[in-house]
Amino acid sequence: MQPDPSRERPDHNIAMWGAPGSGKTTLLAALFIALTKSDDDWKIIGSDPASSDYLIEKTNALLRGKLFPEANMTMERYHWTLLGPALRKPGFWSRKAKPGPPARIGIGMTDAPGGWYGPAGGPSALDGSGDPRLQKLLDNLERSRGIVFLYDPIREFTLGDAFDHMHAPLTRLAERMLAAGEFTDGKLPHHIAVCVTKFDDPRVLETAEKRRLLTVDIDDPYRLPRVTSEDARELFHELCQVSASGTADMVLKALDQFFHPDRIRFFATSSIGFYVDRRTKRFDWDDFQNMVPGEADEDSRIRGQLHPINVVEPMLWLGQRLAAIRPTVVS
Template sequence: MTFPGPEPRAPFQGRIGLWGAPQSGKTTFLAALRVAVDQGESDWWLHGSNDASTDFLTDMTHQLITLRQFPAATLNLPPNLQWVFRGEREVRRRTRFGLTRTEREVTAIMLDLLDAPGGMYRGDSRRSNAAPSGRVQFHDDDGADAGDGRKDLSEEERLIDHLVSCDGLIYLFDPTRERSRRDSYDYFQRTVMQLAQRAAGRSRDRFLPHHLAVCITKFDHPYVYEPAHRLGYADNTTKDEGFPTVPDALAAELFSVLCASDVQNSAVLLDKGIRTSFSPDRTRYFMTSAVGFYLDPKVRRFQPAQPWNVVEETGPEGDTTRILGGVHPINVIEPLVWLATATLPRS
């Protein structure tokens, strides 16, 4: 991929936060990013801004593609992962004659992602001793301290600091986990209250100021795919392999349908809480799968009878899951593209 024209200006310091309950797929979502970029048709591409971020992408991609394993759940709050998200976008500029024209501009955006353990979104954290000085620092491209200077942050405080400073948030909702745990709202509402306490004042309306991408994960799981197919939300005609898709205009409606099936009302409250806390103009929904649907190797087509790209196995060390076929991420890069373009200055 080539980008004609002059070198772009310094990267826009955009921050994207990743948010979700335990085992909602945050680490796997991050691991699928590079695969999604290489397989997709987007005008954006991704690379690490430091060795740790590059190593993360390399190692996690190896686990998904070669070993067909899911990354282990995050247990402790790691250093921030930083990537440069680079591509083209349209901008409107005023000419010297007072007219406006649309141009395509190469843009580089710094993605500052914090892969936090899901339990921290409910306050299940302790004091962190990761930094010898007790201080958490966020750095811009020049190496200057971009943090707020507060010392001795707990892991939860560091996480909330990060989310407050973000321009956009990716919220992962796993319908299969909610069927058994029914606690997504518990993790959601605590974080929202902390965000509102510290960030609501900078919003231009009654909502939180963030853009929010709601990702309904594990689209390939029968619990998610079957109701989407049965109720007419899934379309099998837009991809060459017959992979199902849900039009963006219907994803929010399908999310509400999936939440409404919760007899204990937790997911219903989650649905209403999102709509109460975040502006509909700054919220978009995506049906997502980090590994994608299973592709029948004999006919090279998606088979509705076998949508799930995961196999569960029982061994001497307990139950395990592994990826059944090739990895074909669904709507992993698209939320980032939307958040990047939505939060960038328009001109």
């Protein structure tokens, strides 16, 4: 009897990190849908029944109910495994390669506490070190070697708190990694996929269009606009200019300070993608919003079919990069 690969300890972990409401749960549900639609042999599986149920529930909410899935308050206890294709090992006695175990990458999700949190707001806790959420995030980040960092440009435009959510955890993480001797090249050892979310929002798309950053995949039957990873950093930089607090550019600087350039990649991401009319089956510049806003006491809904954009790609990039390095021993 073969062991259940999802029950085995993953080779690496990926931490999904973002401010509350930045779209982590939606991204996870969209990831499941996108992987199912994808030709790649990657899949996401719950690490335990509760995590599987959570994934099923959120995916159904997105697909059937057309609702944006709400995050569970205790989502830190859910874990999933990204299972890649089986690695083929070269045969020792013969030239025929043998199938090896599939790549296993654990996925954990944690809200990033914002501001200077502390149990009572006292001086000793001004850096947030006493906040249990920060501790959980740090634990998650410390045992991960891949990070999916969600940057919500619309939230930044209205609230401008991205740097608040990033600063304390990053500083604390660096402190821990330095103590553990993991700061070898002067940078954190993590690979980080910076996902600029809400790419489907007109303000984000328009910014990309104005900067001439949009491309269309010629194989895409819907002709959906995209921003390549090479250009996504420029989009990120451009969007930082409209931060409500004016501190968004410090996010970019902090990323450059703490992560090696080879280990940073930017993605312009949309979990729900653009609206595509069922009849025309083509992206329409005049009508592409895929979200129907709700009444004051209601949530927004998904308007049409989901067309996730750059949801799989960050995971695959992290998966491929992590698979190429020695499995972590951190548990």
